[in-house]
Amino acid sequence: xxxxxxxxxxxxxxxxxxxxxxxxxxxxxxxxxxxxxxxxxxxxxxxxxxxxxxxxxxxxxxxxxxxxxxxxxxxxxxxxxxxxxxxxxxxxxxxxxxxxxxxxxxxxxxxxxxxxxxxxxxxxxxxxxxxxxxxxxxxxxxxxxxxxxxxxxxxxxxxxxxxxxxxxxxxxxxxxxxxxxxxxxxxxxxxxxxxxxxxxxxxxxxxxxxxxxxxxxxxxxxxxxxxxxxxxxxxxxxxxxxxxxxxxxxxxxxxxxxxxxxxxxxxxxxxxxxxxxxxxxxxxxxxxxxxxxxxxxxxxxxxxxxxxxxxxxxxxxxxxxxxxxxxxxxxxxxxxxxxxxxxxxxxxxxxxxxxxxxxxxxxxxxxxxxxxxxxxxxxxxxxxxxxxxxxxxxxxxxxxxxxxxxxxxxxxxxxxxxxxxxxxxxxxxxxxxxxxxxxxxxxxxxxxxxxxxxxxxxxxxxxxxxxxxxxxxxxxxxxxxxxxxxxxxxxxxxxxxxxxxxxxxxxxxxxxxxxxxxxxxxxxxxxxxxxxxxxxxxxxxxxxxxxxxxxxxxxxxxxxxxxxxxxxxxxxxxxxxxxxxxxxx
DNA sequence: ATCGTAGGCGCC
DNA sequence: AAAGGGCGCCTACGAT
Numbered sequence: 001x002x003x004x005x006x007x008x009x010x011x012x013x014x015x016x017x018x019x020x021x022x023x024x025x026x027x028x029x030x031x032x033x034x035x036x037x038x039x040x041x042x043x044x045x046x047x048x049x050x051x052x053x054x055x056x057x058x059x060x061x062x063x064x065x066x067x068x069x070x071x072x073x074x075x076x077x078x079x080x081x082x083x084x085x086x087x088x089x090x091x092x093x094x095x096x097x098x099x100x101x102x103x104x105x106x107x108x109x110x111x112x113x114x115x116x117x118x119x120x121x122x123x124x125x126x127x128x129x130x131x132x133x134x135x136x137x138x139x140x141x142x143x144x145x146x147x148x149x150x151x152x153x154x155x156x157x158x159x160x161x162x163x164x165x166x167x168x169x170x171x172x173x174x175x176x177x178x179x180x181x182x183x184x185x186x187x188x189x190x191x192x193x194x195x196x197x198x199x200x201x202x203x204x205x206x207x208x209x210x211x212x213x214x215x216x217x218x219x220x221x222x223x224x225x226x227x228x229x230x231x232x233x234x235x236x237x238x239x240x241x242x243x244x245x246x247x248x249x250x251x252x253x254x255x256x257x258x259x260x261x262x263x264x265x266x267x268x269x270x271x272x273x274x275x276x277x278x279x280x281x282x283x284x285x286x287x288x289x290x291x292x293x294x295x296x297x298x299x300x301x302x303x304x305x306x307x308x309x310x311x312x313x314x315x316x317x318x319x320x321x322x323x324x325x326x327x328x329x330x331x332x333x334x335x336x337x338x339x340x341x342x343x344x345x346x347x348x349x350x351x352x353x354x355x356x357x358x359x360x361x362x363x364x365x366x367x368x369x370x371x372x373x374x375x376x377x378x379x380x381x382x383x384x385x386x387x388x389x390x391x392x393x394x395x396x397x398x399x400x401x402x403x404x405x406x407x408x409x410x411x412x413x414x415x416x417x418x419x420x421x422x423x424x425x426x427x428x429x430x431x432x433x434x435x436x437x438x439x440x441x442x443x444x445x446x447x448x449x450x451x452x453x454x455x456x457x458x459x460x461x462x463x464x465x466x467x468x469x470x471x472x473x474x475x476x477x478x479x480x481x482x483x484x485x486x487x488x489x490x491x492x493x494x495x496x497x498x499x500x501x502x503x504x505x506x507x508x509x510x511x512x513x514x515x516x517x518x519x520x521x522x523x524x525x526x527x528x529x530x531x532x533x534x535x536x537x538x539x540x541x542x543x544x545x546x547x548x549x550x551x552x553x554x555x556x557x558x559x560x561x562x563x564x565x566x567x568x569x570x571x572x573x574x575x576x577x578x579x580x581x582x583x584x585x
Numbered sequence: 586a587t588c589g590t591a592g593g594c595g596c597c
Numbered sequence: 598a599a600a601g602g603g604c605g606c607c608t609a610c611g612a613t
Contacts, residue, residue, distance in 0.1 A: 261609085263607090263608055263609070264608085264609060264610090265591090265592050265593070265608095265609085266592095266609095281592070281593085282592085282593080283592085283593065283594080283600090284593085284594070285599090285600070286600090304593085304594080305594095307607090307608095308593095308594065308595065308607085311606085311607050311608075312594085312595075312605090312606060312607055313595085329605095335603070335604065336604095337602085337603060337604085338602085338603070340597085340603065340604075341604095342603095342604060342605075343604090343605085344605065344606090345605090345606095346595080346596090346605075346606075347596095347605090348595090348596060348597075348604065348605070349594085349595040349596035349597085349604075349605060349606080350595080350596070351594095351595055351596080352595090352596085410598080411598085414598065414599080417601085418599085418601070420601090420602080421601040421602050422601055422602070423599075423600080423601045495601060495602065496602065496603095498601095498602080499601080499602040499603075500602080500603090502602090503597095503602065503603065532596075532597065533596085533597045533603090533604095534597070535597080
């Protein structure tokens, strides 16, 4: 190991002992790595592989690494540096303030109460304006007016080792201010800090998921696709012929003489009307009721399924998103709403028919686990409703609720889910009154969230995530009056807020679980390859499968302990060791 | 031509 | 039983 690296490790070890709990890092592969404690002491390392340096320091002193954003996590994931403790400033910013968009200059401005309208514009926009930093030192990342210098934030931070070190130091300053803000946020600061740690680790996990991908048995995927839409067409013309053949199978049932585009919902609706099926839209669940009315309906529904494979999960999808036997997509740790993870390339909406193609590599297994009845258990935890907390001790929570309400299990389940989604009509309405009677704390919490949402207010999850209420003007106006429209917008906001409280909290618990699994299973060379809201898939050598299965269960207990405000809520996971995703018991 | 929106559907 | 919350991705279509 080169001398400067050894020196920096020694230096950092001393600082860590002296009380520097946070360690800033900024790195680029071309330039090196910048490190900082955050009280003015920096170190710039120009030689050596940045990721190797980080790995060596991580092993030596195990600090909580602080970085600005994903651009630092990505190269660490590529290099396989399994950093455990981190603080991602932009991820924490999204946690505290909500929304999906977040930028380094914006987060900095917010932290320092700087007016957002004086945010420095990118590019050349400012050339003709009076420069707020006229004559100032361009090597200082902060302008005299307090904003970050755009030349730095747009990439100049990586220009030299010294700048990397200054940038790392600034990240620590930002993280410290974020921690201070938590003290006055209105939520429990300990709890929010804990969420910040988990969310930051989840963002790093997302960088790793993006790099690793999901193992795919490509020949099996091709077989499934061929079953649905035929063999891979050699050219565009052949693809066109195949598509026409699929269309004709449906149109054979249609009234003759009609020129119908099956991909045009208006055409389809008109066609259905001509065979006596009158529907407001042509969604599958609606057409299901009319299956017996005419053979056209069944043919259309079958066509739609094949069309889904052909267009979204067909040969093009395979060649574009599967490389080296892995389905690769972009992962992000929190969406713009309640904070669930998102993934592209179909990773989060792979049709069940394709799941046999998701297969462990040879000599490996998947260890798969999903959380059972996660939403009502989360509702019990965040509301502290004693009756609902008691219901979580059962494997089947809904059965207990049904017994208490004196209704059928299905009715109870629909009612509980409906209460969390905002459904208020139908047969669940009567059971809803039963819920309000038997679980007043839980239902009261949901109703107060809905009221906040209806009034246009933000809701805050138990972990401290702010979910910003939308101010959408584009809700469809069918020509009725403004009052009616305002009422519909308010109702939609109420449903959104009601759900966000639960969906957001469930996402928090899930991420704590996932990053705990990641931490506890790295020594087995196990890799999380899929996160699906309440389901985890870990890829590992077959010899370690049973051990990882145990870890998934233990990690859930640990995660619940760290996350749940309510000691007595029981969370359950269904775990299995499998070769293919479709092998689930 | 390029963009945003809506209908539709996959998953949770 | 009813059709509610989130996301990504496809197509067609109208506005720019």
